[in-house]
Amino acid sequence: MVLKQTLERVHLSNRIKAIPSYAFSKCSSLKNLYILDTVLKIGAHAFNGCSSLVSIRLPINLKTIAEGTFNGCRSLKKVYLSDTIETIGDYVFAGCISLRKPWIPKNIKSISETAFNAFEQT
Numbered sequence: 001m002v003l004k005q006t007l008e009r010v011h012l013s014n015r016i017k018a019i020p021s022y023a024f025s026k027c028s029s030l031k032n033l034y035i036l037d038t039v040l041k042i043g044a045h046a047f048n049g050c051s052s053l054v055s056i057r058l059p060i061n062l063k064t065i066a067e068g069t070f071n072g073c074r075s076l077k078k079v080y081l082s083d084t085i086e087t088i089g090d091y092v093f094a095g096c097i098s099l100r101k102p103w104i105p106k107n108i109k110s111i112s113e114t115a116f117n118a119f120e121q122t
Helices: 002-006
Strands: 032-034 055-057 078-080
Touching: none
Parallel strands: 032 055, 055 078
Antiparallel strands: none
C-alpha cells in the first residue's frame, strides 16, 4: 500500500479513544509518534514493523501495551512511558535493536518474558 510507505507523521484527533490492531503496521516511513492522552487503548501490533520509527510518547492513561505493538521497530531509540502502564505484553518491543535502557514505570504489574526479545515475532 503506497500510503504506508510515505506516511511520516500522524495527527490524531482528540476524539480518538482507541487505535485498532494493525492500524499503522508496516508504515515504514513513520518516524515520530506522539499519541494524545485521550487514547485509552492501542490494539495488538498497531505499529508492528514501523522500521523508521525513532521515538514514541504514549498516552498517560494507557494501562496496557498490547502484544507486538512495536515489534520490529528497528530504529526505535526512545520510548516515553507513563506511570499508569501496568502491563507490557508479548513481543511488544521485540526486534527493537536500537532501543537503549527502557524506563520501566513504577506501577508495572506484569512484563512478558518476551517483551524485549531481540528477534521479531511475526
